[in-house]
Structures are given as C-alpha cells and as structure tokens.
Amino acid sequence: MQMIWLSEQFVRWLNWIAPFVRRSRVEDISTEELRALLEQDDESFVLVDVRSQSERDVSQIPGAISMDEFWLQRDDLQNRTVIASCTVGGRSLLFAQRCLQNGIQARNYRPGILGWCEAGGELVNPHGQPTRRVHTHNKLLRAPDGYESVP
Numbered sequence: 001m002q003m004i005w006l007s008e009q010f011v012r013w014l015n016w017i018a019p020f021v022r023r024s025r026v027e028d029i030s031t032e033e034l035r036a037l038l039e040q041d042d043e044s045f046v047l048v049d050v051r052s053q054s055e056r057d058v059s060q061i062p063g064a065i066s067m068d069e070f071w072l073q074r075d076d077l078q079n080r081t082v083i084a085s086c087t088v089g090g091r092s093l094l095f096a097q098r099c100l101q102n103g104i105q106a107r108n109y110r111p112g113i114l115g116w117c118e119a120g121g122e123l124v125n126p127h128g129q130p131t132r133r134v135h136t137h138n139k140l141l142r143a144p145d146g147y148e149s150v151p
Helices: 002-021 031-040 067-072 090-101 112-118
Strands: 045-049 081-085 106-109 133-135 148-150
Touching (some): 031 045, 031 112, 045 067, 090 106, 106 112
Parallel strands (some): 081 106
C-alpha cells in the first residue's frame, strides 16, 4: 500500500500546484460521498472512468461510463457534475481539469478504483457482473486484500 500512498501524495501535489502551471484546482470527492450518490441513484452527476479500455475490461465501479462515452453524450450530460475516476487519481485529475476548462463542473475521485477497493466497494465486469478483479495500471501497485490484481 506504500506505492498507493505515494501516488496519492503526488496527485495531491499536482492539484496544489495547478494554478502555478495555468491549470484549475479540482475539488476531490470522498469514497463516502461517492457511495452515497451511487446508492441514491442521484442524477446530478456522472461518474467517468478515464482508465484505458483494457483496464475497464477487467472491472469498473458500477455506473461508470468511459471518457469516450462521456464526450459522445456531452450535450445530454452538460448539466451534471463530472466525477472523474482512474486508478489512484492522477489521470482523473487531468480529465477533471480539462472538463473545468471546457465549462463543465467536475470533481476528482482521488482515491480511484484502488481506494474504492480499499473501502470494500463493489466492482463489475463489462457485462455488469460482480468481480473481485482490478487492473492496477502497473506492476508497482497492488489491489487491496480480497481483490485480485491484474497488472
């Protein structure tokens, strides 16, 4: 879990320096907040998984759509807040910044899918079936106990 902590600190630092490199700071959303929104089936947001197709082919947080799906449906989703998610929050931070630059409300789920797993969150495969497999993006990161790492 040391690499996850280091990755999270790096993402926190990237968000902190954002104004100094002409980027927007992005508000984070916690696991508890995200879980509550998902349980309420709240339509004020859209969860966008910005990971690669090969990562999403292993699993994703239920209800998430891909970045490509978001851009295709952008007009229909324009009044929703984007909650961007990836593995540990770096790629999702960049996507959320891009959304903000385009006038789209956005927040970053900085814990990412590994934080979701750490909290015991459910994952689904591309067919919507529950799974305990999670793509870790690289060999340095590992899924929490109870989940199978797929590098």
